[in-house]
Amino acid sequence: MSAARITKRQLKEDTFVATTLKAWEYVQGNEKSFFIGLIVIVCIAAAAAWGTYAKKQAGVKASSQFADALTTFRTGDFKTAEQILSPISKDYGGRREGAYANYFLGKCALETGENLNAIRAFDRYLSKSGSYPFFHDAAMEGKAVALENERRYQEAAETYLDLSKNIKTNSFMETTYLRRAAEDFRIANQTQRAIEVLGMLLDKSVGTDRRDIEIEMEILKG
Numbered sequence: 399m400s401a402a403r404i405t406k407r408q409l410k411e412d413t414f415v416a417t418t419l420k421a422w423e424y425v426q427g428n429e430k431s432f433f434i435g436l437i438v439i440v441c442i443a444a445a446a447a448w449g450t451y452a453k454k455q456a457g458v459k460a461s462s463q464f465a466d467a468l469t470t471f472r473t474g475d476f477k478t479a480e481q482i483l484s485p486i487s488k489d490y491g492g493r494r495e496g497a498y499a500n501y502f503l504g505k506c507a508l509e510t511g512e513n514l515n516a517i518r519a520f521d522r523y524l525s526k527s528g529s530y531p532f533f534h535d536a537a538m539e540g541k542a543v544a545l546e547n548e549r550r551y552q553e554a555a556e557t558y559l560d561l562s563k564n565i566k567t568n569s570f571m572e573t574t575y576l577r578r579a580a581e582d583f584r585i586a587n588q589t590q591r592a593i594e595v596l597g598m599l600l601d602k603s604v605g606t607d608r609r610d611i612e613i614e615m616e617i618l619k620g
Contacts, residue, residue, distance in 0.1 A: 460486060460495040467502065476506040487522070497526040501533040504540050513544040520544070527566075534566040539575075546582065555582035559595060573602055584618070593618050 467482040483499040483506070490496035504519035520541040527534045538561040545554035558579035562572050576599045583592035593615055600611045 460490040460493055464495040464499065467499065471502055471506065476509045480506045491526075494530050497523055497530040498533065500526070501537050504537060504544075508540055508544055511547075513547045516544040517541055517548075531566045534564075535561065535568045535571070538564075542578070542582075551582040551586035552588055555579045555586060555588070555591070555595075558582065562598075573599060576602075589618055 463482060463486050467479050467486065470482060471479040480503060483503050486499040487496055487503060490499070500519050500523035504516045504523065507513070507516035507519055520537045523533065523537050524541075527537065538557060542554045542557040542561070545551075545557060555578075558575045562575040562579065565572060565575075576595055580592045580595040580599065583589075583595060596611055596615050596618070600608060600615070603611055
């Protein structure tokens with residue numbers, strides 16, 4: 399049968415054509431709702447695109463500011479570095495730059511003798527170090543040093559001990575951290591704890607180092 403003899407009924411019986419006609423009839427009958435929905439979709443797409451752009455721009459700005467802070471930090475101008483790092487910590491706290499800014503804020507405070515600020519800054523970084531662990535060991539050590547400076551020797555010892563058990567990058571420093579923990583426990587008059595840590599150190603030592611630890615343990619035992 400030629401195309402000229404196909405009736406309307408036969409056209410409607412064609413599934414594809416029928417579906418297309420129904421869709422067009424639906425759009426015509428719901429024209430207002432259709433275009434409102436289309437506008438909503440366009441707005442959502444535009445918002446998503448803007449969000450992606452804004453996020454990218456924020457990342458560029460954070461990286462630029464952080465680079466400026468590092469340059470200043472390396473020159474030894476810790477106060478200026480702190481002034482640059484503080485807003486990075488606040489404005490980009492969820493980003494890598496914000497987390498690392500807290501670590502360097504701790505370093506700046508430690509260098510300028512502001513031990514309590516150093517402890518707080520290191521703690522802020524450590525709370526996010528699960529996602530950004532690069533400075534984990536250095537931050538723990540910095541915190542322990544700040545605690546020692548404040549004569550909070552037992553807390554410093556606990557920090558070193560915790561670090562020795564949870565080293566992320568500096569595994570070669572384990573015995574050093576144990577030694578510092580033992581010494582801080584001794585200064586804090588926590589003799590038994592000092593002996594326990596020395597016992598852990600003894601298992602990792604050989605030769606004269608092992609002998610010296612055994613002598614130190616005997617002295618502490620009295």
